[in-house]
Amino acid sequence: MAFTSDYLCSSFKVELLKGLHNFTLSTGNVFKMALYDNNASFVAATTDYTSTDEVANGNGYTTGGNALTNVTPTNDTTTAYTDFEDEVWGTATFTAYGSLTYNSTAGTNAVIINDFGGAKTATAGDFTVQFPAFDASNAIIRIA
Amino acid sequence: MKILTTKNGGLSVEHWADRCVDKIIHVANDSDSIIRDQAVAFKQDVRTVLIHYMTNAIKSDRTTLYNLFLKQGEPQMAEILRRL
Numbered sequence: 001m002a003f004t005s006d007y008l009c010s011s012f013k014v015e016l017l018k019g020l021h022n023f024t025l026s027t028g029n030v031f032k033m034a035l036y037d038n039n040a041s042f043v044a045a046t047t048d049y050t051s052t053d054e055v056a057n058g059n060g061y062t063t064g065g066n067a068l069t070n071v072t073p074t075n076d077t078t079t080a081y082t083d084f085e086d087e088v089w090g091t092a093t094f095t096a097y098g099s100l101t102y103n104s105t106a107g108t109n110a111v112i113i114n115d116f117g118g119a120k121t122a123t124a125g126d127f128t129v130q131f132p133a134f135d136a137s138n139a140i141i142r143i144a
Numbered sequence: 145m146k147i148l149t150t151k152n153g154g155l156s157v158e159h160w161a162d163r164c165v166d167k168i169i170h171v172a173n174d175s176d177s178i179i180r181d182q183a184v185a186f187k188q189d190v191r192t193v194l195i196h197y198m199t200n201a202i203k204s205d206r207t208t209l210y211n212l213f214l215k216q217g218e219p220q221m222a223e224i225l226r227r228l
Contacts, residue, residue, distance in 0.1 A: 006145075086163055090154065096147075116147050125150030132145060134167065140145065 003036075003098035003115035007044040008141065012111045016143075020106050023082040023141075025072045029105035033087060033129065034065030035096035042100060042113040049100060049108035060092030060127070068101070071134060081139035087129045092122040099129070112141060157202070161194040 015021055022028040032049075036042075040053040049064075057063045071083035084101075098116050103109045120127070132138040148155065169190060171183040206225055213222035 085167070088155075092149075114145050116145075120147040120149050122149040123151040125152060126148070126154045128148040128150075128155060130146040130148055130163070135170075 002038045003040060003042065003113075005113075005115055007042065007046070007113040009046055009110040009112060010044050011047040011109065015106075015109060020109065021103055021111070023070045023073050025070045028070045028072075029103050031068045031070065031084065031101055031111060032065040032104045033068055033084075033099050033101045034063075035061065035089075035094075035099050035127075037095070038097040038119070040098060040100075042098070042110075044113075046100070046110045046113060048110055049102040049104075055094050055096050059094050060089050060122070061094050064104075065099075065102075067104070076136035079136035079142055079144045081134070081136055081142040083134040083139050083141075084131050086131060089122070089127040091124065092127040093124055094127065095119050095121040096127070157195055157198045160198060161191050164194050165191045 012021070023031070034049055034051075035055045036053050037055060051063055054063055054065075055061045066087050066089065068087055069085040071085065073080055073082040075081070096116065097119055099114045101111045101114070103111060131140050136142065136144075165187055169183065169187045171180055171187065173180075175183070206228065210222045210225050213219070213225060
């Protein structure tokens, strides 16, 4: 299998209604982004982080992924949205095809799957995830 | 989402200043032209200040690393870092 698309996990949508996730800067939950090779097979039904098919530990990557910096949610008319600050894996030598972002405060509950659209390789350099613009049309997580 | 990767080096201070200033200051395309021009000028000023202080932060970090290498008995590594 491989990454096929971006998904906002179905379990995450349910958990939002149960009040399980808090994206507030500083006082919110800790969300981590884990990176995966092309064997990972995530879909909307994915519910938890897994180390299976994750980028190997070492060479600038630590299994479990990096903790992200939250951006406090806001809204523009009827759309609520949140974001994360760009994340860098420094002195990195690895290839990743996609990511799973999960809430590491509330267990390992999956939030969002992102397909990088192919192999992305850093060689003794930076591996940087740049999140889309923080607005109602582009933010990484939006509820309309 | 965009993935940026580099080879044998990292991203520039200018790249991070651009990302930072885009996060801090958003100028709407449909805003009044006078306000928009002022905002764009302010954004450019903030970018310049960010570049200055981020460069200082890198220098400070290298100073810290230089001393760590010295303490670990690696004067040659420390000297390489100091010359950067």
